[in-house]
Amino acid sequence: MDKESHIFSCYAKEAGFYDEIFDENDNVRAIYKSLFDRFKENSALDFDILDKRAKSSFLNQGITFQVYKEDQMKEQIFPFDLFPRIITAKEWEHIQAGVLQRNKALNLYLWDIYHDKNIINDGIVPISLVETSASYLKQMQGFNPPEGIYNHICGTDLIKHSDGEYYVLEDNIRCPSGVSYVIGNREALKRTLFGIFNGHSVRSVSNYSENLLEVLESVKPQGVDIPCCVVLTPGVYNSAYYEHSFLAKSMGVELVEGRDLFVENDFLYMKTIKGPQRIDVVYRRIDDDFIDPETFNKDSVLGVAGLMSVYLKGNLTLINAPGTGVADDKAIYTYMPQIIKYYLDEKPILKNVKTYHCSDANDLKYVIKNIANLVIKPVDESGGYGVLIGNKLTQEEIDAAIKNIKQDPRKYIAQPIMALSTHATYIEEEGGFSPRHVDLRTYTLLGKDKSYVLKGGLTRVALQKGNLIVNSSQGGGSKDTWVLKK
Amino acid sequence: MLSRVADNLFWMGRYLERSEHLSRYINVNYFSSLDAPNELSQSRQFVFQSMLALVSDYTRQSDKDIVESEVLYDLCLNKEKVYSIYNNVSNARKNASGVRDIISTELYESINSFYHRITNYSKENLVNYDLYSFTTEVINTTGVLREKIQGSLINNDVYAVIMLGVYIERAYQISNIITCKYVDAQVAKTSHGNAVDTSYEWSTLLKSVQSYDMMRSYYRKTPSELNTLEFLILNPDCPRSITNSLIEINKHIKTLNSCAEKNPESAEFYIGKTLSEYQYKTIDDIEKNIGEAVNNISDSLNIIQEKLNTEFFNY
Structure with missing residues (x-):
């Protein structure tokens, strides 16, 4: 890959998904115009340097998490992407x-x-x-x-579907995590690319x-x-x-x-x-x-x-x-x-994804028949573990999944495969930006006579091409998330 | 402050201080032996035995062959050796991680990046040509970290506990280094007869605890057994002496103990008593039985550590 070439030259939109940067005619969406102009001035080489700088900033600050790999604990940086996600007022x-x-x-x-x-x-x-x-x-x-x-x-996970609307994927009200990364990401972006904040009025986190x-x-x-x-x-x-x-x-x-x-x-x-x-x-x-x-x-x-x-x-x-x-x-x-x-006594403001309960006989029938077009989730697992995406399964895997579901139907739900929107993400091996799927976790606080929503959130990115699971334990990264004042 | 937090802060201080002393001991002893005045002191085997004796319960055996590249690796980077500089730095960082909400961000980041530098150090480079720069880097970084401790924390109980760790470790290290070099001098005497000039071993001892220049300017004499020991044990103004360390330990324990009542069982009481003992000791008292005098220092430090454990770090 020519390191000096345009870092958006390999950007290939995925059909059937909402791309947050480019509209259906491949024009840059208005809110991303100035950021896009700013980023495309950089060569891949510049970007490699910036990327490394951001990484070492995380490592030295000790903003890391540990994972078990090959039988030992490894310290890892939560991968961070320099192209921020923008949410309009x-x-x-x-x-x-x-x-x-x-x-x-x-x-x-x-x-x-x-x-x-x-x-x-x-x-x-x-x-x-x-x-x-x-x-x-x-x-x-x-x-x-x-x-x-x-x-x-509470941590509420949202996605932007192909219709451009936000849908809630799940509510996390046990011990939702990740908020420190929202603040850490903002800090890292300011340190690495402070100039890009000019011309945007971004809400503080x-x-x-x-x-x-x-x-x-x-x-x-x-x-x-x-x-x-x-x-x-x-x-x-x-x-x-x-x-x-x-x-x-x-x-x-x-x-x-x-x-x-x-x-x-x-x-x-x-x-x-x-x-x-x-x-x-x-x-x-x-x-x-x-x-x-x-x-x-x-x-x-x-x-x-x-x-x-x-x-x-x-x-x-x-x-x-x-x-x-x-x-x-x-x-x-x-x-x-x-x-x-x-x-x-209100109508839900945010949409829910249609869900099939395997515990319900009719739903179960539907799930087994349409498994190839559904996401199967165990009800009491978190971190993306045990999630099966129907159209990615082999016939053997489908058979095994159906067997498991039949054994304990209460344990599973199924949802249509949601089309998580894509966002420009810097991919080192490709020497430029590529679309990757993202979601958004918001943080809400409830106290006595007080409620608060953090004006920003954690935009999680699935770094593998085409992957729809964004959890960090599954190799996901994140982006700074800008909520604009106006 | 939580007792566990106090324990973490204390041991963070101890491990940082220990890394510094170990690095300097390796550095000074290895490089000064290259052109040492007598055959024994020039012998690499003799020097490595002295290094191993400092960090472990190694017993010196004249017939045992020590491989240079192995022992240097063990002392500096070997993760399997509890005494390695790597493990000291790693332990300092582990303890710092347990209190990273308490210490300054700058201090934590410095310890953390220090750890990452040590972790990524190449074994081949170290044993072939980097020993000097590696040990110097550790010495310098621990100095910078001490400055961060002094310059980025409020001088309250958090600071006092870290400094207690630093000075207790310093006293232990000085006493251990004195023991090692004292034994080195004894061995030199035994193998070369009493006529041998042991001033080389005393100079090395002073350099190993960064006190050579201070001692020279203070006495204006060649280091001998007695003036060296007097300087390193009894001089209250030498920042690397036992008495000076006790003065600092006494100062910091007072920050922790606000209780006006005297408790003869307390760490504070015992520290004060020990300090007075050294303030009113002379080199003549020590000369009567040097071996025992040096052992007494470690015994007192052990009692101080035990008392601190029961009083503050019990969780």
Whole structure:
């Protein structure tokens, strides 16, 4: 490849997908005009240098995650693409209103199913979906979390379909991660290519931690004046450790591990050099299963024995509340339009992808017949694991998938193969920009009398050509995401 | 501050300081031996045994053949050797990672990029021609890191705990290096008879702890056993002496202990007592039994470490 050639010369749009840079007539879309002009001045050689600079900035800052490869831990940089994704003010207004609506409805849904279960009694959501969910916690039944909030922090995954509309792919309300990369990406782009911000009025993403701390403090347990908040991490070997330390540092609160904590007389304490100190609010980055070996997984060394009993006595706030997984399960997702209607009496602002439940006999029939045109997802897996894309499967793989689905239909849902939009991404081996599929994760916070959506988000990129799975554990990268002021 | 965090900060300080001393010891001993005045001190075997004795419980055996390229690799980059500079830097970084929300971004980034440089160092280059630049880089970087500690952290308990680690490690290293070079001098005497001039070993000892120039300007005399030991153990103004390290340890423990009440069992009390002992010791006291005097230093440091463990790092 001639390194001096035009870095957009090999850009081949994929048919059937919405390309964010070029319109259907191959003209550059208006909002990308000035960025495009700016980028095309660079040769591939310039870009290689910029790319390396951005990479070493991430490595030296320790913004890395660890993956198991060939039986050993490897430290990796989350691949970062220098071409930012732009969201117009109008589009953003729509997205922001939509994710807020969903998360408010999800919160009301959680309250309901852990209390009177009206939505089930009224026949909107089948009881089987709740009772058979592995994430349903009977301990939470009848319990009132501080200020009635369950999903304080939500990550909503959206895509832009071939019709140019945003669709929600999933709601993440357990321990959604990635927000530190939103801020890290902005930082890296500023350091590497500060000039490109000229002429765009981009909304800031740097106030996330302030808002997060406000939310944590707003849901303090009753009777506490100034709450002591902490971030609970599984430790330095966790793949998201950078994020945990970033959040603690930027909020100015202590970053604790399970071994730093203990429970005494129904209160939670951390061990400091000056003796025990009481903790009121825990933003835990450990899944329900591992937070308390007395209540959940007995072998967990990450959590704290007795934590749940402190919580259930009302002496502690957990962020997010335990048991939220019952509502972000991929099977509940399909009922979102009904859930929004039921609690808020509103029409859903953001579209849902049509979903087939394999637990439903008619749907199951449809799925088996049309498997080649569907995406099959296990309901209780995350990180893109176990996802099968029908048109990429061999006949043997299809047979195996059908066998698995028939064995445990509740475990699977199917959706039409969504056409994730493509965005210009620098591909070193090709010496230029190529279209790659992207999605968008937004971050929403809910507190007492307060809600907030981070004005930006994580645009994740599937770096392999044609690949539709964007998760970092599956070799995905990311882009800085600009929300314009006007 | 969390006890675990205190433990991480303390050991970050200790490992950084240890990397520096080990690098300098390798550097000074290897390069000065190239043209050492007597045959024994010139012998590579003798020098490598001294290096191994510093970092491990290695027992000197005259008949054992040490391969230069292996021992240099082991000491500098071998991931399998707990004592290697690589492992010291890697441990410093592991501890820094555990507290990266507490220390300054600049300090963390510097330790992190230091680690990446060491990790990518080539073994072939090191053992063939890069020993000098490798050890010098470690010495220089640890110096820069100490500056970052001093220049980018509030002088509160976080700073005090790191500095406690730095100075306790420094005291340990000086005492261990004294022991090693003392043994070297004994071996030289045994093999060449009492007439041999051991000033070479004392000069090397001073250089190994960066104190040669200071000592020369202070005494204006050729280093001998007694003036060297007096300078390195008792001189309160030499930043590389035991007494000076104890003065610093005493200063930093006071930041952590705000309690006015005296507790004879506390680390603070014991540190104060030990410092007074060295402030009122003379070289005559040490001369009576040098071996024992040097051992006493490590014994006191062990007690200080134990007391710090129970009082602050218990989690």
